[in-house]
Amino acid sequence: MTLSLTLACLWALAANLIAMLPSKRHHWPQAYALIVVGIPIVGYVTYQHGPWIGLIVMAAGVSILRWPAYYFALWIKRQVTGPKVTGPKTD
Numbered sequence: 001m002t003l004s005l006t007l008a009c010l011w012a013l014a015a016n017l018i019a020m021l022p023s024k025r026h027h028w029p030q031a032y033a034l035i036v037v038g039i040p041i042v043g044y045v046t047y048q049h050g051p052w053i054g055l056i057v058m059a060a061g062v063s064i065l066r067w068p069a070y071y072f073a074l075w076i077k078r079q080v081t082g083p084k085v086t087g088p089k090t091d
Helices: 003-020 028-049 051-064 066-081
Strands: none
Touching: 003 028, 003 051, 028 051, 028 066, 051 066
């Protein structure tokens, strides 16, 4: 196994171990750290093994960090569609 895939496996193991620990802040600081460390690992895997394996590793990372990915997708949607207006419009 190459160094990049070894690092990706260690990242996944660390993410699962972090998920087992109790947290008062619902693991958000740990999720940010995993994202910061995971992005270069996905780039390294893609560099060594090509885009298909890189996409597989990225999909595995997104499945582990599904809530940050979900909130990021909602943020992108709000940026594209604009703010949601509720209630009657007064002129």
